[in-house]
Amino acid sequence: MKKLIPYIPKIVSYFFILLFCYAAISKALDFENFQIQIGQSPLLSAYAGFVSYAVIILEIVIVILLIFPRSNLLGLYSSTSLMSAFTIYIFLILNYSEFVPCSCGGILEKMGWTEHLIFNITCIILGCISVIFSEKEKYQSYIKTASILLISNVLSSAVVIISFIRSEHVIKKENNFTRRFLQFPVVEDKSLQLVNDRFYFAGTAGREIYLGSRYNPLIISTVDDQLENIQEMKVHPDRMNYDFRNLQVKVKPPYYYLADGTVPVIYRGLIGNSKAKLISYNDAFFSQISIIDSTKFAIRTQKSQNTQLTAALLNLHTNPKVIFKTSILTKQSDGVFDSDGQLINISGPDRYIYLYAYRNQMMVMDKELHLIKTLKTIDTTTIAKIKTIKMKDGQHKMTEPPLVVNHKITAYGNLAFIHSNLKGRFEKNKTWQSSSIVDIYRTDRQEYVGSFYIDKLDGKSFTDMIMTDRYLFVLNGQRLIRYSYRSLLTQILQGKPKT
Template sequence: MRKILSFIRQAVIYFFIILFVYASVSKITDFENFQVQVAQSPLLSAFATIIAYATVIGELIIAILLCIKKTERIGLYLFLGMMTAFTVYIYLILNYSPFVPCSCGGILEKMGWTEHLWFNVITSIVAAAILLYRNTNKTSILLSIGTIIISSAIVVLLFITSEHIMKRENPFVRRFLPHHIDKAEYLDLKVNSYYIAGLTNDTIYLGNYTAPLLVTAIPSDMGTKVEHKIKLDEKKRSFRSLTVRVQGQEFFVSDGTIPVIYKGTTSKWTATKYMEEKVYFSVLQPLQNNVFIFRSQSAENGEHVLGILNVNDSTTFKLFDNALQKQIDGVFDTDGQLVTDAKTDQGVYTYYYRNEYLTYHPDYKEFKVGKTIDTTTIAKIEVTTLASGERKMGAPPQKVNSKTYTYNGLLYVKSELMGKNEAKNIWKQAIIIDVYDYNKNEYIYSFYAYDHKIDKIKEFAVNDNYFFGLVGNSLVRYIIDK
């Protein structure tokens, strides 16, 4: 009987050796992919590079220790510790993770997460049984229990620390949600001169750069599009840069170079003059009842400045001179996109060339600074002043954040920079959207929005159920996986 048990014990150890050799070699042969997959772990993202190397090297070392009789027992303790760590990790993934990531190589690719959890549990129990076989003394018991406790504690500590780093001190590591948007449906618009003027729960409204007073309404089911021609209450005025913004049942037509704002409803599409010659602006967004947030240029130095416009019986505005922080020239370095969140009545201004955004809430009447996850703190641009005094970009700038959108407390940013441990080939096939809780200043997750006929999504909007994007001559609608 003792010989049989000894034979079984040795056979199990051989199995452990084969298991770890197979697991490590499979990871090494496709290490770049393994490293990317570890980086997408919702628990260990911040330590992806260290953990990827430590796992492969650790598995090989343990396999070697198990092959040598003198170091076999040390190898068993280390095997028990690593299998316990894997077990706790999978338990946390299944119970405390916001999503379940893709597999991470080795035998895990052949099993589901629940099956692999049970496999790890059973393997750990067997490893502990071998360690205690004919060694049920106090030292062996304490070492086995200590190995299990320490391994478990390390994984839990890594999880807690990683969460803090990812949300508050992110070292440019993205956490991708698999298939967050899916089931793409395309509508051919024939031309590429459209922009997104607004989005409600049931309709997306498109403005047109070449026909400024034409608005195209498309239902969320991507049915028949309806074109509306806006009628202004005056016809003789010459415009330079008309834009349309739809918010709920109202729409606004504005030209900040004149300056003038018209207001109307989506039931009639007739607009009356709402504000005139009070404040010039380059960007304007409706915030809440009779209140707008805008970007203008300072009369003193020509630098960008943010402000709030209140249109009532007596129209007033307030400039926030210190909201936009100058780094180089106060114009190009502070350039960015201004958007408003119809759900929360807040405005968000995101810099193009640095990792910052500004959040405005009407109740607080101030701008608060938030950070995007890339590491570009100083705008990488060159500004040249011509003999005429005009300033221009002296070299192609490094754009950090491109198009943005806000909805229900979330900031969606189309990023232009590749993060750590990301597959380069994906950037040739899709754009990357980073999502933040802009009130908590926390990064939440990222997702891919794929190209269509070699064209990338240039602008997008989000509501409760759908992700809409303009790509080439088409409008795409994805269903959001909740």
């Protein structure tokens, strides 16, 4: 055994040379994929650009140090420190990450994360033994050697821990457009074939999902959340002598509503009763409407003085009936296209969201349309990238296609799902061609939770989505698809602390 001791540092050095040389080369040859893997790491997403280069450079430098006798000992110290950093990274993944990503590729791709941990700890032990034997030949004291090993390994581990803490803050609070794709936060578990692809979600009530039809705006389809029974009801408004251009259905228990802001009219009927009564005529023109209660509505309209988009309350029991909330939508250029977006009700609490289409902002409001908070999406488009011209008749028209940031939003409780239109950092073009991206946000505070994919159908994205307390429903072509929430989202929806 004593005869083998002098050879242990050399054998371990050769092992580390092979390990790090192979690791660096494999990463460099498939650098794009490696960078994407780091970008999707639950710990280092915010620093994927720097880390992807730094790891390869460190591995090459360590190989060079190990090759030459004069620097071999420094190479062994560095090897154990780097393996300690990798080990604490895996430990954090297994114990403190919100999800466990897929194993990395290369020579260890067949290993799971636990096997990785055991392998790395073994490497650290071998590295420490080699350092001790090498220092012993130089008559270095065990205490000094152990101290240097302890300090170097603790420092390398501390760098990873600090990076993890800081990365979590950056990703969730100050994101630089690096998406974190969660492992199946929602899971497709059921679907229903529809007669055509022209449906949209009108609302929910209990376990019922309501669909409106762009083919026939007077038809309301009802399907239970188990997707086992679908029924149709034709609405019969009491007055129909209007030139409708955008008649749409909205449902908020115990009523359903028919509204067309170009007339403008609002009808109301009891759910299950086909008779709908006209409750508002010519009170306010609007381009979007969200139901607050049976006689009160949040609308998006235009002020006659300057034609700019503005939020407003329409209350059928007050005088005046319309109260403009001019501070909600902010003008950047024309006040029309730059303020375009989607107005929705947050199911669960009495709150409302306006999500801008061409910039990274959403406004959270109470039922009086008082601004509660302004939240940001993770893309970096703070100024709407549009070009418009004002015509002689006062209308604004776009002179070139705009950069769409956000497509659709649905929200329930403290969560919002946003269908994004922009590719983030470290994301593959191929994936964007085959899938739509949905980003998940908290609505009670500034926090990005993560993202997930929804496969495109015949190259087309899904057209609408709606959340309930148990499921996400998506309209994709002629399919109504149900997705179940996994534990991470369920805990947030139920207000439970993360375990």
